[in-house]
Amino acid sequence: MAMAADEIEALIRAALPDAVVEIRDLAGDGDHYAARVISPSFAGMSRVRQHQLVYKALGGRMGGELHALQLETSVPSGDHE
Amino acid sequence: MTDAKERIDALVKSNDVVLFMKGSALFPQCGFSSRAVAILDHLGVPFETVDVLQDQEIRAGIKDYSDWPTIPQLYVKGEFVGGSDIMMEMFESGELQQLIKAEA
Numbered sequence: 001m002a003m004a005a006d007e008i009e010a011l012i013r014a015a016l017p018d019a020v021v022e023i024r025d026l027a028g029d030g031d032h033y034a035a036r037v038i039s040p041s042f043a044g045m046s047r048v049r050q051h052q053l054v055y056k057a058l059g060g061r062m063g064g065e066l067h068a069l070q071l072e073t074s075v076p077s078g079d080h081e
Numbered sequence: 082m083t084d085a086k087e088r089i090d091a092l093v094k095s096n097d098v099v100l101f102m103k104g105s106a107l108f109p110q111c112g113f114s115s116r117a118v119a120i121l122d123h124l125g126v127p128f129e130t131v132d133v134l135q136d137q138e139i140r141a142g143i144k145d146y147s148d149w150p151t152i153p154q155l156y157v158k159g160e161f162v163g164g165s166d167i168m169m170e171m172f173e174s175g176e177l178q179q180l181i182k183a184e185a
Contacts, residue, residue, distance in 0.1 A: 047167045048149075055150050063150035068113070071166050 003066050008033060008058070015057030016041055026070070034070040042075045085142030093146075093156045098128040098181060101143050102153040106130045113165040117153040120165075120172050126181050157181055 005023040012021050012035070019039035026032040035054070042050045050073040055062045062069060092099055098121070104110030106118050106128075121128045133140035133152055144150055147161040155162040157180055162168070171177035 047170065048161065048163050051163070051167065052148060060150070063144065063152075072170070 003061065004030065005033065008035065008066070008069070011059065011061075012037060012054060012057045016053065020076070026068075031066075032068040033066070034072070036072045036074075038074050038076050040076060042073055047073065083142065085138040086146060089139060089142055089146045092129075092131055094159050096129040096156075097158055098126055099131065099156050100128055100153055101131045101133055101139070101156075103132070103134050105132055110134060111152075113151070114153045117155060117165045117168055120168050120177070121155075123172075124178060124181060 005025055009021045009023050012019060016037065016039045018041060019037050022036040024034045026034055037050075037054055041053070045053075051071055054071060054073060058066060058069075100106075100114075100117055100121060102109060102111075102114035102117060104114060106122075109115035109118055118130070131139065133143060140152070143152065143154060147154055149161065149164065151164050153165055153168075155164075155168055162177075162180070163171070168177060171180070
């Protein structure tokens with residue numbers, strides 16, 4: 001059921017190559033993670049859309065083999081094009 | 082529309098603030114649901130909860146309804162707002178208070 005942190009990171013990076021991804025294993029059990037994803041691709045999107053993009057990157061694992069992922073998304077600061 | 086989707090639609094449209102969660106407001110069965118309830122309690126607004134553990138059809142259907150893979154899910158005046166992380170971010174920035182007050 002569990003997923004490795006670098007597996008999660010690789011999936012997110014594959015879908016959002018410009019993203020800065022930071023994963024923390026919250027409980028040390030390989031099942032409860034927090035992810036911070038910072039990407040210019042998120043510009044102009046609602047939080048719901050941003051999270052949906054990350055969930056799509058995880059390809060249906062979220063809510064299944066990946067039970068708990070606290071997610072924080074943002075656009076890089078200083079990026080105001 | 083499927084049966085589940087119709088039922089979800091009715092719940093979302095007939096309640097100003099409704100949280101689909103695991104367990105009840107009094108006895109949440111998951112940390113994320115518990116956090117979502119704590120935020121709404123703190124706001125002091127009336128809200129309805131739907132325990133998806135009691136209803137497999139809604140548990141599966143709600144994920145398609147919002148194209149969102151996890152529970153809890155908050156809806157305000159018929160609109161999907163987000164899960165517990167978004168609720169927390171919006172609570173901390175004051176947006177959630179504004180949204181709910183404006184809609185109440």
